[in-house]
Amino acid sequence: MPQNFKYPPDSDLRRLLRFEPDSGAIWLGDRRMVLMHTSALAALRQDLMNSVGADHARRILTRMGYASGLSDAEYAIKQRPNDSMESQFLVGPQLHMLEGAARVTPTKLTFDVAAGQFYGEFRWDHSWEAYAHQQRFGVVADPACWALLGYASGYTSAFMGKLILFKETRCAACGDDHCLIVGKPIEEWPDGEAHRMYFTDDSLMEKMEALQLQVEALKSSIEPEHPSRQLIGKSxxxxxxxxxxxxxxxxxxxxxxxxxxxxxxxxxxxxxxxxxxxxxxxxxxxxxxxxxxxxxxxxxxxxxxxxxxxxxxxxxxxxxxxxxxxxxxxxxxxxxxxxxxxxxxxxxxxxxxxxxxxxxxxxxxxxxxxxxxxxxxxxxxxxxxxxxxxxxxxxxxxxPPLRERLADISVLANAMLARFCSLHDKRVAGFAERAMQALEQHPWPGNVRELENLVERGVILACQGGMIEVEHLFPNLPKTAQTSFDAHGHLTELPSAQDDDLSARILDSGSSLDVIEARVLNHAVARAGGNLAQAARLLGLSRAQLAYRQKRSLERDQDAPDTAGEHPRKNECPP
Known part of the structure; x- marks a missing residue:
C-alpha cells in the first residue's frame, strides 16, 4: 500500500445509497438501511452490558457488525468488476465511511486471495462506537469498538473466503486520539481460537438453513405434497x-x-x-x-x-x-x-x-x-x-383476501420459492429486501394465485444463485421519488424521466444519437481522470463494452467528414 494513500472515487458507492421519502425507506443497493441515533445505540449497549454482562454484550455486537460486513461484501466485485483486487477490496472501507462508522485510513495492506494471505492495518478516526462507549462508561481500559471490528472481520472474511480476525491495538475509548486495528487470518493469531465463537456459529447456521431448504425442495420433488400442508399462514x-x-x-x-x-x-x-x-x-x-x-x-x-x-x-x-x-x-x-x-x-x-x-x-x-x-x-x-x-x-x-393477510406474504412467497426452484431446477438465494417490500405493499387483486404467478416469474428471471429483485416481479412498477447525496454530504434528488432537464437539453440540441454517445463517453473518461474502468462504472458498462463503444465511435469519426460541433475530436477519446 503506498504511503500517500488515496481511495478510488466513491461516486459509484454513493449512488447505492438512496433515500425514498415517499415510502419511508433508505436503501443501500437492494438492502434496506436505517438511520439511528448514536445515543440510542449507546443506550442499547449499556442495557446489554448491565443485563448480560460485558462478554455477552461484546459477542452480540460483534456478531451484528459481522453480519453487516458480510452483506456489504456482496457489493465489492459487483460494483467494480474490472478494477484491481485492491480497488475491489476498498469498497468495504469506503462503504464503512459512507455508513457513518468512522473515517477509515489504510496504513498497511497486503493480500493474496488465491493464497489466502492477508495482513492489514487501518486507522479509525471519529469512531461512533468509541465515542458512544466513552459517553456511557468514561475512559476504559480495554478496546470497545466491537461492532466495527465485527464489520471489518465479516467483510474481509467474505472477500478472502476464509476467516480474518481483526483486533484493536489502540482505541479512542481508552483515551487514544484514534483507533488502530490489525487483521490477519485467525490461525495466525496466538489466541485466535478464543475469538472464533464470535463468527463461526452464524456461518454454520446459514449452512444448516441452506441445507434444510435443499432437503425440503428435494422432498417436495419426490413426494406429493399433502394438501393440508399447502395452507400456509400465521395471520x-x-x-x-x-x-x-x-x-x-x-x-x-x-x-x-x-x-x-x-x-x-x-x-x-x-x-x-x-x-x-x-x-x-x-x-x-x-x-x-x-x-x-x-x-x-x-x-x-x-x-x-x-x-x-x-x-x-x-x-x-x-x-x-x-x-x-x-x-x-x-x-x-x-x-x-x-x-x-x-x-x-x-x-x-x-x-x-x-x-x-x-x-x-x-x-x-x-x-x-x-x-x-x-x-x-x-x-x-x-x-x-x-x-x-x-x-x-x-x-x-x-x-380472507391476501391484502388482509400481510403477515402471510413472506412465508407464502418463500414456500412458493422453494417449490418453483425445484420445479424449474433453479437455485435462487431468496428475495431481495426491496422485492419483499414490494410484495408486501402490492394490493393483490388476484390474491394468492397472483402471488404464485409472480414468484414463478421471479424464479425464471432471477440469475442462477442470485436474488429475486423487484424488477423480476414487477417490471412496470413506477419508481418512487428518491434522493442520494453528493461528495459534500448534501442530499440531492435523483432525476426522474419527467423532470430531467439534462435529457430535455440533449433532445433539443439537434445532435444525432452517435454524437451524443461520443460526448457522453468522452465526459465519463474525463471525469474518471482517464481511468477506463472507473469511466465504465460511471456509465453502468463493463470495461470491454466501453472499449467497444469507443472503437465504434472512432471508426464513425474517421469515415464521416469532420463538421464542427458534430463529431468529437479524436484526441478526446483515448483508444
Whole structure:
C-alpha cells in the first residue's frame, strides 16, 4: 500500500445509497438501511452490558457488525468488476465511511486471495462506537469498538473466503486520539481460537438453513405434497378460517367457502377432505362456471345411453364419481336455476337421477360449495334459489383476501420459492429486501394465485444463485421519488424521466444519437481522470463494452467528414 494513500472515487458507492421519502425507506443497493441515533445505540449497549454482562454484550455486537460486513461484501466485485483486487477490496472501507462508522485510513495492506494471505492495518478516526462507549462508561481500559471490528472481520472474511480476525491495538475509548486495528487470518493469531465463537456459529447456521431448504425442495420433488400442508399462514384472519375448517373436517356438515377469486378456496376444500374420515375416498372438483348450461346436469348427475343425440353410452356424473368421498362445487353461484332445483333434491334425498333415466341412484357424498358471488344478494335478485342457499349455508367459512393477510406474504412467497426452484431446477438465494417490500405493499387483486404467478416469474428471471429483485416481479412498477447525496454530504434528488432537464437539453440540441454517445463517453473518461474502468462504472458498462463503444465511435469519426460541433475530436477519446 503506498504511503500517500488515496481511495478510488466513491461516486459509484454513493449512488447505492438512496433515500425514498415517499415510502419511508433508505436503501443501500437492494438492502434496506436505517438511520439511528448514536445515543440510542449507546443506550442499547449499556442495557446489554448491565443485563448480560460485558462478554455477552461484546459477542452480540460483534456478531451484528459481522453480519453487516458480510452483506456489504456482496457489493465489492459487483460494483467494480474490472478494477484491481485492491480497488475491489476498498469498497468495504469506503462503504464503512459512507455508513457513518468512522473515517477509515489504510496504513498497511497486503493480500493474496488465491493464497489466502492477508495482513492489514487501518486507522479509525471519529469512531461512533468509541465515542458512544466513552459517553456511557468514561475512559476504559480495554478496546470497545466491537461492532466495527465485527464489520471489518465479516467483510474481509467474505472477500478472502476464509476467516480474518481483526483486533484493536489502540482505541479512542481508552483515551487514544484514534483507533488502530490489525487483521490477519485467525490461525495466525496466538489466541485466535478464543475469538472464533464470535463468527463461526452464524456461518454454520446459514449452512444448516441452506441445507434444510435443499432437503425440503428435494422432498417436495419426490413426494406429493399433502394438501393440508399447502395452507400456509400465521395471520389472525388465516388462523380463524383454518380453525373453522379443522372443526368441520371431522364432521359430515356441508361447507360453504366464500372469498374472492384466487384466495385459495379449492386448496381449503382439498385440505378439508384430507383431514376428514373420507380422505381415502375420491375428491372430485367441478367448476360450475366452466360448464355450458346445457351440459351441467349431465356432468353433475350423469346420463343414460340414448338420452339425447350423441349419448352413445351411459356415463356417470360427478356425484356418482365422488361416492363415499367429497364433491367440490366451485363457483356454485353460477349454476342455472334448473340445475339448482336438481341439486337441492340431491342434498335433501341423497340420490341422483341421470339424464334420461327413470330410476334414481343413492349417493353418499360430502358436499363443499365455493363461490366468490354474494349468494344472499343473488337470492334477493332472483338468480339463486333461497331454499338451496339455506341448504348450502349451514357452515360458512369466509377466506380472507391476501391484502388482509400481510403477515402471510413472506412465508407464502418463500414456500412458493422453494417449490418453483425445484420445479424449474433453479437455485435462487431468496428475495431481495426491496422485492419483499414490494410484495408486501402490492394490493393483490388476484390474491394468492397472483402471488404464485409472480414468484414463478421471479424464479425464471432471477440469475442462477442470485436474488429475486423487484424488477423480476414487477417490471412496470413506477419508481418512487428518491434522493442520494453528493461528495459534500448534501442530499440531492435523483432525476426522474419527467423532470430531467439534462435529457430535455440533449433532445433539443439537434445532435444525432452517435454524437451524443461520443460526448457522453468522452465526459465519463474525463471525469474518471482517464481511468477506463472507473469511466465504465460511471456509465453502468463493463470495461470491454466501453472499449467497444469507443472503437465504434472512432471508426464513425474517421469515415464521416469532420463538421464542427458534430463529431468529437479524436484526441478526446483515448483508444
Amino acid at each position: 389472525a384472519a388465516f388462523r380463524q378460517a383454518y380453525a373453522l375448517m379443522e372443526k368441520a373436517a371431522k364432521t359430515q356438515v356441508t361447507v360453504l367457502l366464500t372469498g374472492e377469486t384466487g384466495s385459495g378456496k379449492e386448496r381449503f376444500a382439498r385440505a378439508l377432505h384430507e383431514l376428514s374420515p373420507r380422505s381415502s375416498a375420491p375428491f372430485v372438483a367441478v367448476n360450475c362456471a366452466a360448464l355450458p348450461a346445457e351440459l351441467i346436469e349431465a356432468e353433475l348427475f350423469g346420463v343414460e345411453k340414448g338420452a339425447y343425440t350423441g349419448a352413445h353410452a351411459a356415463r356417470t356424473g360427478r356425484f356418482e364419481r365422488a361416492h363415499g368421498g367429497t364433491l367440490l362445487l366451485d363457483e356454485v353461484g353460477d349454476l342455472p336455476l334448473p340445475a339448482q332445483a336438481k341439486l337441492l333434491r340431491v342434498l335433501q334425498e341423497g340420490e341422483v337421477e341421470r339424464v334420461g333415466a327413470e330410476t334414481t341412484r343413492q349417493v353418499n357424498v360430502r358436499l363443499i360449495a365455493a363461490t366468490n358471488v354474494d349468494l344472499e344478494k343473488a337470492v334477493r335478485e332472483g338468480r339463486f334459489r333461497q331454499d338451496l342457499w339455506y341448504r348450502l349455508n349451514v357452515y360458512p367459512i369466509c377466506l
